[in-house]
Amino acid sequence: MNEEMKAVIDAIHNSDRVLVTSHENPDGDALGSTLGLGLGLEKLGKEVVFYNKDGVPELLTFLPGSERIETSLEGAGNFDLAFAVDCTGTSRAGGEFEDFLKAGRCRQVVIIDHHQTNSTSADIRLLDSGSSSTGEIVYLLLKTMSVGIDEAIAKNLYTTIVSDTGSFRYSNTNPVTFRDASELVEHGVDPSEISEALFESEPLRKLRLVALVLPTLSVREGNRVASVVIDRSMFEKAGARREDTEGLVNIPRSIKGVEVAVAFREETGNGSPYWKISLRSKGDVDVARIAEHFGGGGHKKAAGCSVEGVLEEVQSKVFGCISGELK
Amino acid sequence: MNEEMKAVIDAIHNSDRVLVTSHENPDGDALGSTLGLGLGLEKLGKEVVFYNKDGVPELLTFLPGSERIETSLEGAGNFDLAFAVDCTGTSRAGGEFEDFLKAGRCRQVVIIDHHQTNSTSADIRLLDSGSSSTGEIVYLLLKTMSVGIDEAIAKNLYTTIVSDTGSFRYSNTNPVTFRDASELVEHGVDPSEISEALFESEPLRKLRLVALVLPTLSVREGNRVASVVIDRSMFEKAGARREDTEGLVNIPRSIKGVEVAVAFREETGNGSPYWKISLRSKGDVDVARIAEHFGGGGHKKAAGCSVEGVLEEVQSKVFGCISGELK
Structure with a gap:
């Protein structure tokens, strides 16, 4: 386990209220990572608020838990910890979130991302540009913390992979991508159901x-x-x-x-x-x-x-x- | 190891000259399985002839070894063993092959297939309808025989999976499919290269x-x-x-x-x-x-x-x- 992973796990253990968000105009990796992480944290007994400035696009409403994504932080209270996932910097989550951080409403901020990034706008940054999706980093984090992966978490994380690899077609697809997909399908994902929702639901x-x-x-x-x-x-x-x-x-x-x-x-x-x-x-x-x-x-x-x-x-x-x- | 797998391995060990064929109008699974199996048998020192009645469609000429597929059995000599892969029966490989068998030119015939089949037109039938592609059964056979999987074999077998699952989108996609894909990519396959050849090469x-x-x-x-x-x-x-x-x-x-x-x-x-x-x-x-x-x-x-x-x-x-x- 590397230093950053350890720091993130410590931060989670020291938190009760957690906010999870991702970048504006969210795609499958952004929302799947948000929901997969947040649902996993709930299994650890945390109180989780899900947020995305732009909400859930119609195409992604099939993601389990997507109805819980809030589009405003008004009245959200204070948090021990905030995650900005699939974000090259906290600003990618939008102005309201930035203001929220500036107002000191989150004690600690963590970025989890697979883009190559130089932002220093977080307390801890768990980065892996070799990962096909941010969801795969979230999956490793949950496994490392021995969170039981249920079907809802698995569907969200599987969607991050399928989205960001174009169904295993892009050059970011690697042996770990397939190994993670294999495990997530064992946790109850139906690959054809996710593919149909993502690729065969054109207006x-x-x-x-x-x-x-x-x-x-x-x-x-x-x-x-x-x-x-x-x-x-x-x-x-x-x-x-x-x-x-x-x-x-x-x-x-x-x-x-x-x-x-x-x-x-x-x-x-x-x-x-x-x-x-x-x-x-x-x-x-x-x-x-x-x-x-x-x-x-x-x-x-x-x-x-x-x-x-x-x-x-x-x-x-x-x-x-x-x-x-x-x- | 089941009975049929054992019987196939015995048949291979008792053979020198081997013919490998697949169904007419071959698709990615038919040709990838033919080539993956034949190239694997060559690694075991067998003399292999590759045959398909209809040859190689333009789309699949990227498969390593595809230039070796013969479209006629004239002058091919006799064989100790013939494989009809991705075939529900030997007749699926076409009339010339059927006549060849009737003439007693192959001592033993093996079918390897993932379709649900009732044909009894072979001496040994290695069947698994739970397998997403015939190529995955070939892969298991080669692994069981400790054949070293090189890049050429891996590309052929990976192509069988991608073809028959529509790039991991159909309902036949399962945890083993992904595990096999992971291993084949570790053996040197570039997933984006195969996807580009199969899906981004439209006339x-x-x-x-x-x-x-x-x-x-x-x-x-x-x-x-x-x-x-x-x-x-x-x-x-x-x-x-x-x-x-x-x-x-x-x-x-x-x-x-x-x-x-x-x-x-x-x-x-x-x-x-x-x-x-x-x-x-x-x-x-x-x-x-x-x-x-x-x-x-x-x-x-x-x-x-x-x-x-x-x-x-x-x-x-x-x-x-x-x-x-x-x-």
């Missing part, structure tokens, strides 16, 4: 949007670059929401031989139109370099940026830059 | 087909039933092949609240037009009952049938039958 409007986006699919550079366009008229026609564009860049990415996939999404800020650009790499091209060229950023395999202008100009600039990066 | 023509199919998406019965249509004009327009329709029924299936998903695909037999119908259930409806009503069959969650007639009539019959099955 009809999203499919309507995809139907409008697909005809814009185009390829260039001998199929090495593929792209789609999502403009405002499509949104209106499909009755779609912003969240429905999530993952649309995977359409051009799915084509054989494509090295760089791009999605152009029309936005309006204060008057001037601009395009939000999602970039994905399947080969050796570092798309973060392309995004940085336009003032954006990200990782080698996934990055994004915004560019002002009409579509043709924007595409010409972006495709020109990509062309220069292809070997 | 452009397939995406063009999807673009034509999506506008046909329709829902009924208060979103509980959703369907798509693939007619011949779409095929021609997209330059698509029959294999490109694989999985299109998952489009209506992916919608939230849908209990029965249907894909209608236009076919022409000898003159009279008919429709091939794929049915998927996400809820409690047994779609095999619906398929059987039209002379087809399948499982509770996935079934199919063919119905003659013009689309409107066919849809009216099929939707009528589905309506009767909805609770």
Whole structure:
């Protein structure tokens, strides 16, 4: 057991009231880690309050305990300990939580995270960037404390893994990921039930949007670059929401031989139109370099940026830059 | 070790020349099991010939050793032992293999399979319907024989699991599935590499087909039933092949609240037009009952049938039958 793990366990033993939160716009790892940890702490006799500034997105309401997530800290009282899980810093949990900490309402703050982070905004930081999800770190913590993993905890933690690995498809998937999944399924998780909830519960409007986006699919550079366009008229026609564009860049990415996939999404800020650009790499091209060229950023395999202008100009600039990066 | 496992190991020890084959139109489990087993037997000093009547589909050419799969048994000589893997009976490997057996060219025949099967068409049958893939049974056999699992074997066996579980999403996914996956990744498999080869290598023509199919998406019965249509004009327009329709029924299936998903695909037999119908259930409806009503069959969650007639009539019959099955 490392120093940080030991410190977290000591902090838990010395606490009665515990607050658990995660980053804004929570995903499966954020909420699954919040609930898995909090339900585990309750088994140790702690009084737990679950909080997320933005609440639970419709897609994740199947998570056991999700109905207990509060969206306000008003009247929450004081806490011996607060956890900010899947957060690179306490500020990721939002302004209300930051103010709460500043007001001295939590005696100690712990961050549990698998992102590479430099934040020093907590008393203890339990970090493992080799972990596929924050949920796996939470699972190790609960096991180390001999918490009995019940079905509700297992479902939450299994969801963190499936969410953050894209169902065991991303490069963060490793032998420990599979070992943890195996154990969690033994604790009563039905993998097909979680997969169905996460991947086979699309709103009809999203499919309507995809139907409008697909005809814009185009390829260039001998199929090495593929792209789609999502403009405002499509949104209106499909009755779609912003969240429905999530993952649309995977359409051009799915084509054989494509090295760089791009999605152009029309936005309006204060008057001037601009395009939000999602970039994905399947080969050796570092798309973060392309995004940085336009003032954006990200990782080698996934990055994004915004560019002002009409579509043709924007595409010409972006495709020109990509062309220069292809070997 | 059970009786059958012992019998298979004895048969291997008593053999020098071994033929390994699998079912026609092979999928990832069929070819991955063939190659994983054959490469393992080579490590035991056996002379192995790999055979599949239909050869290797383009999608699976990434499998290590796939270039060694023969599509003819002409001049193959005689064998001490033949394996038919992922086969419910030896006939599943095709007529040439059946004739080969009848001619007494293989001293002993072993079936390894995870389907529920009643065939008695082999000397030894190593069956486990609780196994997510045939590859997992092969893996257990190789481990039991202390074969050193190298990266090539591991990639083939990992592919069998990912193929047959839909990347750990189907209900056959169990704790052993994950434990095997964990070990195979420790033997050098890169999960993202296999996933990319299997799921992110679509031909452009397939995406063009999807673009034509999506506008046909329709829902009924208060979103509980959703369907798509693939007619011949779409095929021609997209330059698509029959294999490109694989999985299109998952489009209506992916919608939230849908209990029965249907894909209608236009076919022409000898003159009279008919429709091939794929049915998927996400809820409690047994779609095999619906398929059987039209002379087809399948499982509770996935079934199919063919119905003659013009689309409107066919849809009216099929939707009528589905309506009767909805609770």
